[in-house]
Amino acid sequence: MSIRAAQLYKFLDWFIPPPLSRERDMRQRAHMFLLSHIFGPFLGNVISVYLYFLDPHPGFALVTLALSISAFWVFPLLLRLTGRYTLLSVLSVQNLTFAILWGCYHYGGVSSPFLPWLLTVPLLAFFYLGPAYRARLIVLGVVALNLVGFYVFYALNKEFPQHVPLSSLQGIGIVSSLCAAVYVSMMAVYYANILASQAGLEAEVRRHLATAAELRRATAEAERAGRAKSEFLARMSHELRTPLNAVIGYSQMLLEAAHDGNNQMAADLEKIHTAGQHLLNLITEVLDLSKIDAGRMELFYEPVDLGTLLTECLESQRALVESHNNTLTVEFSDRLGVISCDVKKLRQAVTNIIENAAKFTHDGRIVVAAARASHDTEERLVVSVRDSGLGIGGADMPKLFDVFTEATDSTPTKYGSAGLGLALSRKLMELMGGSISVESELGVGSCFTLTLPVTPQDIECNAATPIGPTLAPGDHPPRGSVLIIDDDPESLELTERMLRKEGWETLVARNASEALDLARSALPSLILLDVLMPDMDGWELLRALKADPSVAARPVVMLSVVDNLERGVALGAADHLTKPLDRERLMSVLNRLAAENPAASNVPQRFRNMLEDDVKSLLDPSTLETFSA
Numbered sequence: 001m002s003i004r005a006a007q008l009y010k011f012l013d014w015f016i017p018p019p020l021s022r023e024r025d026m027r028q029r030a031h032m033f034l035l036s037h038i039f040g041p042f043l044g045n046v047i048s049v050y051l052y053f054l055d056p057h058p059g060f061a062l063v064t065l066a067l068s069i070s071a072f073w074v075f076p077l078l079l080r081l082t083g084r085y086t087l088l089s090v091l092s093v094q095n096l097t098f099a100i101l102w103g104c105y106h107y108g109g110v111s112s113p114f115l116p117w118l119l120t121v122p123l124l125a126f127f128y129l130g131p132a133y134r135a136r137l138i139v140l141g142v143v144a145l146n147l148v149g150f151y152v153f154y155a156l157n158k159e160f161p162q163h164v165p166l167s168s169l170q171g172i173g174i175v176s177s178l179c180a181a182v183y184v185s186m187m188a189v190y191y192a193n194i195l196a197s198q199a200g201l202e203a204e205v206r207r208h209l210a211t212a213a214e215l216r217r218a219t220a221e222a223e224r225a226g227r228a229k230s231e232f233l234a235r236m237s238h239e240l241r242t243p244l245n246a247v248i249g250y251s252q253m254l255l256e257a258a259h260d261g262n263n264q265m266a267a268d269l270e271k272i273h274t275a276g277q278h279l280l281n282l283i284t285e286v287l288d289l290s291k292i293d294a295g296r297m298e299l300f301y302e303p304v305d306l307g308t309l310l311t312e313c314l315e316s317q318r319a320l321v322e323s324h325n326n327t328l329t330v331e332f333s334d335r336l337g338v339i340s341c342d343v344k345k346l347r348q349a350v351t352n353i354i355e356n357a358a359k360f361t362h363d364g365r366i367v368v369a370a371a372r373a374s375h376d377t378e379e380r381l382v383v384s385v386r387d388s389g390l391g392i393g394g395a396d397m398p399k400l401f402d403v404f405t406e407a408t409d410s411t412p413t414k415y416g417s418a419g420l421g422l423a424l425s426r427k428l429m430e431l432m433g434g435s436i437s438v439e440s441e442l443g444v445g446s447c448f449t450l451t452l453p454v455t456p457q458d459i460e461c462n463a464a465t466p467i468g469p470t471l472a473p474g475d476h477p478p479r480g481s482v483l484i485i486d487d488d489p490e491s492l493e494l495t496e497r498m499l500r501k502e503g504w505e506t507l508v509a510r511n512a513s514e515a516l517d518l519a520r521s522a523l524p525s526l527i528l529l530d531v532l533m534p535d536m537d538g539w540e541l542l543r544a545l546k547a548d549p550s551v552a553a554r555p556v557v558m559l560s561v562v563d564n565l566e567r568g569v570a571l572g573a574a575d576h577l578t579k580p581l582d583r584e585r586l587m588s589v590l591n592r593l594a595a596e597n598p599a600a601s602n603v604p605q606r607f608r609n610m611l612e613d614d615v616k617s618l619l620d621p622s623t624l625e626t627f628s629a
Helices: 004-013 024-053 060-082 085-106 115-129 131-158 166-258 263-293 306-323 343-359 410-415 421-431 488-499 513-521 538-547 565-570 583-596 603-617 620-626
Strands: 302-305 327-332 338-341 365-375 379-386 433-440 445-453 481-484 503-510 526-530 557-562 576-577
Touching: 004 024, 024 060, 024 166, 024 306, 060 085, 060 302, 085 115, 085 410, 115 131, 115 166, 131 620, 166 263, 166 488, 263 421, 302 306, 306 327, 306 365, 338 343, 338 410, 338 421, 338 481, 343 365, 343 445, 421 433, 421 565, 481 488, 481 513, 488 503, 488 583, 503 513, 513 538, 526 538, 526 583, 538 557, 557 583, 557 620
Parallel strands: 327 365, 481 503, 481 526, 526 557, 557 576
Antiparallel strands: 302 338, 365 379, 379 445, 433 445
16 A cells, blocks of 8 residues: 555544444445545536536526535535434435436536436445445435426426526536546546455455464364373383382382491492482473473362471472581571462472572572562462572573573583473462562572462461371381282382381282272272273272272372372372382371271281171171070
């Protein structure tokens, strides 16, 4: 579009009210209406001026004609003021028809030079009102009424008035025909431009539709690729975690045995165990990032004592902090209390930040502070971790939370980090509606601040039921029997050895049918159930166990390579543990469940079986007859 055309449309748009300009077709018809009413009177008044010089005594007839032609200039202003486009269009058609017939009546009759203009009436009506059937009827009715009026005037006077001799109107006839041709051509050119723009718009729409189809195909391909990636990660997670379960578990057991004798062997085993834990953390972080990016990470809210939770996070990293000769300072508010949140994800985010500070601070100080703060009528948990470590340069700040990114190129090599912890922590906090911010100065230190909206709980924190182990160090846990259901021989043997060492009686099952039979006959205190089973997966087996009245009350702990606590709880599981099993976490869960179910756990299985046999013998009919005799 040229600059002049753009300026013309801008001028025309000034007359169009906003309600009309929102619809494209209405705006185009309004443009036609305005063009004809702004430029048309110039052509029509050329004839009026010509007649003024031809008529020796110009009077009422010529003045009325000139006024009716000039009245078209009023319509654009009325459109802006009233917005009654349809009404003004009908009135405009009426005014045009009147001007044409009035000119014909006073200047030449049926031979009048104004008569060719009558052909423009239906054309303009089509431009103004569109091809609607009702609009056509209205226009035809207006033209018909005016023709009737014209005939009535002629019938009453029996002849046409002669203001100018008919022979003198030949020149004005040529002028009038030229003006009508110019007028119709102007409107036709504009209409052709509209059609051309519509054709271009349709072509653009077709291109957009083709692009949208390509985008849909690309989206479908991306979704298929995402599903394939998720399936690959899930399979690889299982394949990697299964041998890791053995590496970490056996190294931990050997490490305990080696501490009594060979110090060199203990150091080597410690390295193996540490490397296995590091690899496990990397796999877990990659899977969590993948689940968040795929939109499959879910939140599981439960009440938690903030002080206890944050203390656990600190204790898990205390060894790393002290190994770098750092001083750890804790500044917790007295009013942290209990909130409802996703405990696992909050623990993971806070632990990652503390670990990050411990890794990059040597011979320094780490301060962990926590408090509640009010912001815009919303209460928030604010946890800050301040260190006196390396600090972060300004150029590295924008990419600090990117995946596989560290502050400097030498940092990963020096400290063995893959750059996943900070990225995962930010994503977890954003998933829970919170945020992480950082302030840092190179060579001075950094301060990471986690902010999380909290939902207060109307419960008091009970010091006797903290999160984590429910028994004080040195206490002897209640013992009972545990049914381990797992198809992996190494994982099964390792779990069995862990439990036996802690004094638990163990039963093993390698498939679903064997597990169901053993659970019904042995009635174990607790059940450890692996999710991936050959004939029936763990979720279906969990449903079967909970549907059986004889074992439905037995606590079931799900074992899986992928954390899925929400699904387990929904199906009736008492807890969910992620493979490779952490022995301390496993024992903590078993001790807690045993304490919550003393009737089932405190009676060893062999005595319970003997008691059941005695009861059955008492209920035997022959025994009852003997007692009766």
